[in-house]
Amino acid sequence: MRGLKDKVGVVAGGARGIGAATARRLAEEGACVVIGDLLLDLAQAVAEDIAAKGGRAVAVPLDGTSAESQAEIVRKAVEAYGRLDFYHSNLAGGTDGDIDALNCPVEVLDKSFAINTKSHFLATQAALPVMLESGGGAMIYTSSGAAANGAAWQVAYPMTKNAIHALARHVAQKWGKQGVRANVICPGLVLTEAAGVHLTEEFRKQGLEAVPHTRLGKPEDIAAAVTFLASEDGEWVNGQVWYVNGGTLKRD
Template identity: 70%
Template sequence: MRGLNGKIGVVAGGGRGIGAATAMRLADEGALVVVGDINEEWAKDSAAAITKKGGKAIGVYLDGTSADSQKAIVAAALAEFGGLDFFHSNLAGGTEGDVDALNCPEDVFDRSVAINLKSHLLATQAALPAMLEHGGGGAMIYTSSGAASAGAAWQVAYPMTKNGIHALARHVAAKWGKDGIRANVICPGLIMTEAVAQHLSEAQVNDMRQRTPSPRLGKPDDIAGAVAFLASDDGIFINGQVWHVNGGTQMRD
């Protein structure tokens, strides 16, 4: 992939699953990676796996809902590697108790907003000044979800907040595109991470396999490849877009 070698970036939520696979793929392409996670040990393990393969990475604590923590991870990238070229904001959670619109408690909704939406705004506020300062632009890449457009009957807060990420990315693209800033969104479908596999029965997995047009279910590496492309110079003319990476479970323009 063109233009990733020597680029400096942050992968937020990079301790496990999609984030860890993405951090590894970016490092394999020659990027210098700061892995952040609310579980600092996971972040350090992810970074250690990269360095064991000969890549360059550090792992740090990140609470995505804290402006100071978001600023700190950007500062870590500047201090360790000397710049910031991309930021993969890959944070999600807080779905417990999130049911339909008549039964979603206010505290559940607020927690979902904090984790699934505010965190991405805080990441943007921390990362953009560093990207703009060196004058070379940069890439914000946000993880959303197919839930944003699926019309799920069983939850309300999570899809609402994920939709907000799309508006954020388009705002960033429209406002700072002339300065070389690109902002795009990845909407994963069902990706068989460690966490997902623990919560699905064999029957549910088989059902999803039957309903997916592709011959297999999604893997973290599928998302990692899309993120790497958007972070690279090959993705330089892609801005303000929402990419669905789901094996065809949702087919959208």
């Protein structure tokens, strides 16, 4: 893709799954990648793998729910590579105990907001000033098809993921004239390492039956979309929510 060579970006939540695949793809395209995660050993393994293949990457501990930690990973990106051109905010979680609206404990809702909404807000506050100083950049957020699907079995996760869409559109509208683009990727059913552990074979079978495609998603599918949005090829895309799901959910 055009315009990624020597660009610098953060991948938050890059130790495994979609984040790790995205870090690898960005490095293949010539970008310098700062991988942030609580799972630092796994993040370092991804960075070392990238370096062994000729790419440039470093791993940094990141607690996405901490403003100080978010500021530190941006500082490390500038320290290591001299600038910040894009930030892929890819944190998600907090689904344990998340059931319907009458039975979901408030503490589960609070945890979901912290991971799935607050972390993206704090990433924006940390990254945006640095991007604006250098004439712009790209914020790319990971949401979920759950934000639009209407799940009877889950309330907090879809609520908190929906908030990311409003954040991205706010950033696009407020700072687009200053060179900042903000977009959202909503993955469908992607077979990450975590999905392999938690999803039953029956669930996978049902998922495949529901998608008008020959297979379920791979982390590399989402990585390709994120990489496009970070590149010059994606510079006319702003304020959008993209559903990368094999056609399971169709949106205008």
